[in-house]
Amino acid sequence: MKIIVCEDYDEVSLRASEIISKGIKEKKDIKLGLATGSTPQGVYQNLIKMFKRGELDFSSVSAYNLDEYYPIRKDDNQSYAYFMKDKLFSHINIKPENIHIPSGEAKEPAKECEKYDSALECAGGVDIQILGLGINGHIGFNEPADELIANTHLTPLTESTINANSRFFESIDDVPKFAITMGVGSILSAKSILLLVTGKNKHKALMATLKGTLSTSTPASVLALHKNVTVICDKEAYYGDAV
Numbered sequence: 001m002k003i004i005v006c007e008d009y010d011e012v013s014l015r016a017s018e019i020i021s022k023g024i025k026e027k028k029d030i031k032l033g034l035a036t037g038s039t040p041q042g043v044y045q046n047l048i049k050m051f052k053r054g055e056l057d058f059s060s061v062s063a064y065n066l067d068e069y070y071p072i073r074k075d076d077n078q079s080y081a082y083f084m085k086d087k088l089f090s091h092i093n094i095k096p097e098n099i100h101i102p103s104g105e106a107k108e109p110a111k112e113c114e115k116y117d118s119a120l121e122c123a124g125g126v127d128i129q130i131l132g133l134g135i136n137g138h139i140g141f142n143e144p145a146d147e148l149i150a151n152t153h154l155t156p157l158t159e160s161t162i163n164a165n166s167r168f169f170e171s172i173d174d175v176p177k178f179a180i181t182m183g184v185g186s187i188l189s190a191k192s193i194l195l196l197v198t199g200k201n202k203h204k205a206l207m208a209t210l211k212g213t214l215s216t217s218t219p220a221s222v223l224a225l226h227k228n229v230t231v232i233c234d235k236e237a238y239y240g241d242a243v
């Protein structure tokens with residue numbers, strides 16, 4: 001794993017957006033694996049600025065999102081479909097048919113998961129997968145558990161994740177209790193992975209991820225199996241209280 005320790009959130013966003021923009025310039029039809037949450041928002045803002053300056057063209061780019069709450073309507077302003085539209089897609093020239101997000105509206109979630117994995121397989125895996133890190137070490141919504149699931153699947157959310165994500169909802173009772181997420185195998189099928197981690201509250205999860213030992217209690221530890229992972233973190237996440 002390559003580890004880049006940055007001064008702060010803005011530098012993390014800058015370094016990640018430089019890597020992604022280089023990828024888009026080198027391969028017009030690049031396939032990007034995208035994440036939600038607070039962490040990648042700075043990257044998306046930078047990509048929008050580059051697009052507006054005429055430096056980037058998304059017309060051939062495809063996007064595959066990691067996860068979506070279940071059940072949730074696409075137009076619900078808490079859905080990840082809405083988040084992606086609001087934070088990135090509506091500001092760039094990506095084609096709607098090139099946007100892939102697991103559907104929180106699917107009547108049969110198991111079928112939706114199979115369909116999503118087939119789409120990823122047809123794409124040959126994404127070129128660059130952006131990942132955030134849960135404070136409990138989750139990636140996507142692969143939560144700490146006795147077993148990790150390889151393929152895209154429906155998963156219950158842990159109490160820790162429901163609590164962490166309640167900051168986006170009016171009340172904790174409004175947070176969905178399930179999600180559809182790419183599995184750890186689907187994530188590892190990416191050609192390269194960028195793990196973005198900021199803030200002291202991620203220090204413990206980041207250290208467990210970087211240990212080089214695999215544990216289902218830190219799902220992100222499976223990244224040790226991948227040959228092309230770059231961790232871009234800030235000092236607070238890397239050094240914790242020692243900063």
Ligand code: GLP
Binds near residue numbers: 036037135139
């Ligand atoms: C969320 C998402 C993840 C995200 C993580 C961290 O629940 N499912 O994809 O990376 O938790 O979120 P944040 O960046 O807001 O800390």
